[in-house]
Amino acid sequence: MEPLIIIATPNISWLHPDVDYPRSPESIAEEAALCRQNGASILHTHAEGRWTETIRAVRSTSDIIVQCGMSSLPIADRMDVFRENADMISIILNHHDEAFARTECNALHLKPELEEYARLCAEYSVIPEFEVWHTGSIWNLNYLIEKRAIRPPYVTTLFLGWPGGTWSPPTIEEYLYRRKNMPAGCVCNVSIMGDAQRDIVSTAILLGDHVRVGTEDYPFNHFGQVVPTHELVKETAELARAIGRPVATPDQARKMIGL
Secondary structure: OOOEOEEEOOOOOOOOOOOOOOOOHHHHHHHHHHHHHOOOOEEEEOHHHOHHHHHHHHHHHOOOEEEEOOOOOOHHHHHHHHHOOOOEEEEEOOOEEEEOOOOEEEEOOOHHHHHHHHHHHHHHOOEEEEEEOOHHHHHHHHHHHHOOOOOOOEEEEEEEOOOOOOOOOOOHHHHHHHHHOOOOOEEEEEEEOOOOHHHHHHHHHHHOOEEEEOOOOOOEOOOOOEOOHHHHHHHHHHHHHHHOOOEOOHHHHHHHHOO
């Protein structure tokens, strides 16, 4: 079994917005280095909109892979991610329809936008990370594959339990059903909101998939305490090692995702 890729998400907690998280490029870089030390190989960051400064700050402190999120934004607002040659960029494969504690997000992302993302990723050598929220997302992924707009490995994240119109049940059954329908050549991660996270994360680790943890997804450890993302990474790494699966270094993760 391949080593486990742990993606760290030290960002706003959408369901628990009072939870603290790093906001400046320097504090994001500091937390990224701690996540790297504790087992994360990829940092998923929102950069608080300061893409250039944050990417440079993170790269100055560790070798963690930089994945830039906020897929709800239009391409024009994310061009600094490409110009700064971030390692990865998150791309939702369907519309946004999310209902959080203090905000709601509704945005369409049509196939021409997906094709433009694919073109930009190829031009700037940025790895796309495709967000899979339901089986319709898989249809759009197959559309890009059939058009030869993207090439394997296809890095994907399966979202479960995120509230709103794209909600899906945070259950092992839902994870296994969606996983069964994924095309060949996928590197699959899971992102779960809510206390079902541990069960699905454990299952993904056992089945050879990868995981995403941090304040953005679910800010509580297994004791129910709010902790910073690097402690959630450490807890996940310890769980993987207890199960018998090694944790990937950034260099190992780079080979797995095609960097």
